[in-house]
Amino acid sequence: MLMPAPDPAILSRRAELLARLREAVPDGVIEDENSRRAYEQDALTAYRQIPMLVVLPSSTQEVAAVLRICSALGVKVVPRGAGTSLSGGALPLADGVVLGLARLSKILDIDYDNRSVTCQPGVTNLAISKAVDARGFYYAPDPSSQIACTIGGNIAENSGGVHCLKYGLTTNNVLGVEIVTIEGDIVRIGGKHLDAEGYDLLGILTGSEGLLGVVTEVTVRILPKPETARALLIGFASNEEAGATVAAIIGAGIIPAGMEMMDKPAIHAAEAFVNVGYPLDVEALLIVELDGPPAEVDHLCAQVTELARTHGAVSCRMSSSEPERLAFWAGRKAAFPAVGRISPDYFCMDGTIPRKALPTVLARLKDFESEFGLRVANVFHAGDGNLHPLILFDSNQPGELERAEAFGAAILRLCVQVGGVLTGEHGVGVEKRDLMSEQFSEGDLAHQERLKCAFDPSGLLNPGKVFPVLHRCAELGRLHVHQGKLAFPEIPRF
């Protein structure tokens, strides 16, 4: 993975930068190499780089001061929350500053009348739900890393989770943000009201992977917790039948709170790890969760059970207690570490496909396994088509890392070929950066970069992520000169 070459001119100004940052954030600059090493990677552990400096501001004003300094000196900035990105979104740069937001960790306002929580970006996802739990509320998006990941990082990556089928991704649950631009301007967008005025800058900041601005405050909406939730554990003799059941459930007008699928290798890995009683003689397992008032959950559980039966389910268990429901989920939620136990290393892919393409894609994955000589286990957010193939490899074996990377690229190309996309919830980061041209033309990417130019014309915020080639805005800015005459007489005109 090629990152932008360090700029010797910047490296030579490290002492000056250090002095100015210390002035701005007296107690929050990390200089010595061993302490900086703690920031060398995020959850995409295949890549690492020790940053030039790390700075940990503790207020919006300090963030603004840091960005003004970096902007003035032309120093690159990599924002970082808890470092749980699976796509390398927080991978540092040798000539860049890591701007860590972990110290901005206060919940500022809980407003039950407006069903909103306002907090700083370093608050963890789960801490928001915990803060409002006693009053019967929660924050809906629940990425698997929710115990550690921060709400600021969730905004940067537009994080999902197993319940986003019914309750939406981060972007659908954010009401407002305060950001600091690379020039150090503090800008507020949205608030406790719905739908910010003017262009939907909130919509584009969410999921912008730290390339447009640094989030310093967030207002999210909270929801009353559903009264009951029940999960169904349904086994199938084939992936096709499981896929057909998912289509039938959606076709019947049911949007479950969660609908997850695991293939045989994933079922076995998970069961061996958490031992919750998953059936081991099935090819595919569906977990369908229904939530709401008891009358609704009863009604829908009966409907889903019937649909599963008519589509060839070989087993079906309904959770009869809250501990049992959580046990059904425990295996799925532990799927990644479970796979980590049976393989020294794994890559987690994150493509989304039209659900109808699932049998084709799973069959092709079998071919790929022999082609690349590596095994794969699949977990699948079946409701929304978000596929997580886990490629198992051992980086100590010469050539396996490269083969795993090639395998991953082949899977993502396949996702695009069948009408899907490169990433459903983990982000592009560095991991899928060089595959962007599989999904987007040069012109498509140029329009995305133009947005970058509007926010960060000098390209200092998180460069090397998302875009295979980050053009200079001046170069990108040239207008094509088209023929001056009216060359299109065939357009009807009145």
Next chain:
Amino acid sequence: MTTLAPRNAAEVLDAVRWAMNAGEALEVVGTGTRRGVGRPVDAPHVLDVSALSGVLEYEPEELVLTALPGTPLAEIEALLASRKQCFAFEPPYFAARAGTLGGAVSTALSGPRRPKAGAVRDHVLGVTAVSGRGELFKAGGKVVKNVTGYDLPKLITGSYGTLAVMTELTIKVLPAQEDARTLIVSGQTASDAVRTMTSVLQSTADVSGACYLPEGVLLARDAPAPGAGAASATAFRLEGVGPSVEFRLSRLRQQLASSGSIAVLDLESSLHFWRGIRDVAPFADDATASLWRISVPPSRGAEALAALRAELPGARAFLDWGGGLIWLQLPGAADVSAALASEQQIRTVLAQSGGHATLIRASADVRRAVNVFQPQPAALAALSKRVKLQFDPKRVLNPGRMYADV
């Protein structure tokens, strides 16, 4: 003045390039239903995209529909209904005309289900468009979950045609609700109504609509809301599968037993009632009266409403979104100076409550003079302008429609 009527994306591209070279701006229109929303566009030419019409792909089980922007909204909604699906964001029909899909996305007006189901922008998955640079580009995708690259579909949604001309749209669709009931509490004051709506929205009643019609504000001149007479109506919509609706209705009835006299609308009356709220039916008759759409934090709805009424004699209003949306009608065909004065009053009230106001209907003279959209603080306005100039550097697409210099 020339009207260009492209029949496909290639011709849209040609037309925009021609405008760029000629240095002459285009006003982009579909069937013109929402043409009166926003500032008047000072463009010598019209780009009529209504011929780009038709549904390209619709797969109910994928929850995705792809269509050309000029496709009549009513045609799409009928198609969705035939498969028991819908646009959950309830785009309004103006003066009983639905207009086009492109118009609904460009203006991004969401209906009463907004607090529960999300806004227009939450359902726009993918877009292909010609930017003001005379280049065709696509963004987003045709699947319901996607974080690949910037979410440009959200930027294009609600940009009133000022950044790009859409040539294809992919929208998330959802199952239509199997059953619905509406519970109406009559006779509440606005502040009691907002308190009641807040408590219902905090409960697990899971309502998909909560609105308040003050005394004398009726859905139609001759048809008071059933059960409400001419008294005020605080209304709650319950949607879902039959057993769930029945269960939640009976519990809500208990919760609100002491709040006032209660009536319940059946499925058909319920559909009619919320169509009326969606289309702002109480203020649809008088086309000369100005109409403002004001978004505030829901708990501030009643006090904002009271302040507006105190400052603007003759104003009529109702609340939607549990108090978070105020539809405000100002009497008569206001002259420009009166309109400027009322705008000032509205902005002053909003400075207290937070939120924003958009002038949805007024004469062209008024819309040219006042800030139709909420004025933005300097740093935010500068960002918006930079976005505009990146996508449309020569300002050939709907110049001035949102802000005079955008």
